[in-house]
Amino acid sequence: MEYRVLPKLNVSVSLLGYGCMRFPTKNGEIDEAEAEKLLDLAYSKGVNYFDTAYIYHSGKSESFVGKALSKYDRSSFYIADKLPCWEVKNLDDAQRIFYEQLERLRTDYIDFYLLHSLGKGTWKKMVELGVLEFCENLKKQGKIKYFGFSFHDEYSVFEEIITSREWDFCQIQLNYMDTEYQAGMKGYRLAEKLGVPVIIMEPLKGGMLATLPDEVTGELRQAKPGASVASWGFRWIGSLPNVKVVLSGMSTMQQLEDNLNTFGDFNPLNEEEYQMVEMLANSLKSRVNNGCTGCRYCMPCPAGVDIPQNFQIWNEYGIFKNRQSAVWRWENNIEEEEKAKNCISCGQCEEACPQSLNIRDDLKRLQEELDSLVKSS
Secondary structure, eight states, X not given: OOEEEETTTTXXXXXXXXXXXXXXXXXXXXXXXXXXXXXXXXXXXXXXXXXXXXXXXXXXXXXXXXXXXXXXXXXXXXXXXEEEGGGOSSHHHHHHHHHHHHHHHTOSOEEEEXXXXXXXXXXXXXXXXXXXXXXXXXXHTTSEEEEEEEEOSOXXXXXXXXXXXXXXXXXXXXXXXXXXXXTHHHHHHHHHHHTOOEEEEOTTTXXXXXXXXXXXXXXXXXXXXXXXXXXXXXHHHHTSTTEEEEEEOOOSHHHHHHHHHHHHTOOOOOHHHHHHHHHHHHHHHTTOSSOOOOOOXXXXXXXXXXXXXXXXXXXXXXXXXXXXXXXXXXXXXXXXXXXXXXXXXXXXXXXHOTTOOOHHHHHHHHHHHHHHHHHHO
């Protein structure tokens, strides 16, 4: 197993971290027998970083992780857990949740504790409520070892948060398709400059980069015939020196074994391989159905259509041709009243669009295409 050292913390963590939000399930609940087999194999192969959260698996992840890992020496692994900032209305909430987490995890302390999914609004609230001071006090008591945050917002907000104090670590979404999304590579470079270790989530963009169309992966398969498409994404992110843990939510033995193969004898990308991945990313990006950047200048729509969300679903289908994902998102990630079909063709959006997109025509096209996917699924 590849290990990375967090110099200021004097901690050595496995580059592959186990993300505990996608365990196998049975009848809507964690399939504990199968999930425990996965954790046991990961631990036996050197994975020592296990990442959970208060809300994962409808609040059941922490309890299961605590139970499954309780048979091992507590000093032989690290638990990362998160305070759900949106649930915190006052310091009493923060305290109640934290001690509930300790109980669920069957532990006296949490190694890596994060403010979960910080954005502009939740960051402001945590500062105003004194949650940072609360967590610093927990750290002084030894109830948490290292204090950090996970992030979902724009780069400017990330810059504000990471420069506000001395953080032990931070967690961001980054992969070879999302280099300019949220914190992005710019955020990674800033963290590196500040000496803040980076934990990576969504290294495969929610699994999108694990099942790419054959027509765009031929060069990768020819370069390394036995390597999975997923391994290229993991190697790309793991090649960044200030990335200390790459989280993967492994729900099958096949996924776990493939990842153990990648990280057990980890080889960073060489220059030629890096260029290949960059060409792949450019090829995928060229497959978008239109050039919507999600700037939201077109919003609000008088008819209630969430134009950027419609285009995001449509464009991701154009890039990845993942029918199952597109159908799921079309049925679950957008309300009926926000769908393209409600467009009244007023043209207000096109007047505001800096990309000069033919929004009205594209909305008609995407509604027909995505509806047809649902019917044929």
